[in-house]
Amino acid sequence: QVQLVESGGGLVQPGGSLRLSCAASGSTFSIYAMGWYRQAPGKQREDVARITNGGSTNYADSVKGRFTISRDNAKKMVYLEMNSLKPEDTAVYYCRADWGYSEYWGQGTQVTVSS
Numbered sequence: 001q002v003q004l005v006e007s008g009g010g011l012v013q014p015g016g017s018l019r020l021s022c023a024a025s026g027s028t029f030s031i032y033a034m035g036w037y038r039q040a041p042g043k044q045r046e047d048v049a050r051i052t053n054g055g056s057t058n059y060a061d062s063v064k065g066r067f068t069i070s071r072d073n074a075k076k077m078v079y080l081e082m083n084s085l086k087p088e089d090t091a092v093y094y095c096r097a098d099w100g101y102s103e104y105w106g107q108g109t110q111v112t113v114s115s
Contacts, residue, residue, distance in 0.1 A: 009109030022095030
């Protein structure tokens with residue numbers, strides 16, 4: 001069982017930066033692949049970035065070159081560094097852990113990009 005709590009969201013101007021954090025509790029965090037997803041109003045949830053338990057990463061085309069996902073297994077933390085933010089990045093951002101048939105989600109954190 002894994003519990004996930006996101007933090008770091010907020011209001012930022014276009015071109016600005018934010019760093020989201022996801023704190024995990026429970027054992028064996030290091031075996032899980034971790035990901036960030038987002039859902040904008042009226043839209044389906046979409047994947048943003050993912051990092052495997054081996055540290056390999058992949059990103060949605062819309063965020064490549066702007067967002068960076070990382071993890072600290074010792075602290076049981078996952079981060080999403082977001083730069084050059086655009087209004088279309090506005091969404092609720094969710095953290096997810098998955099391993100085999102198991103998956104866990106956090107409650108989400110709101111990111112609003114607006115002037």
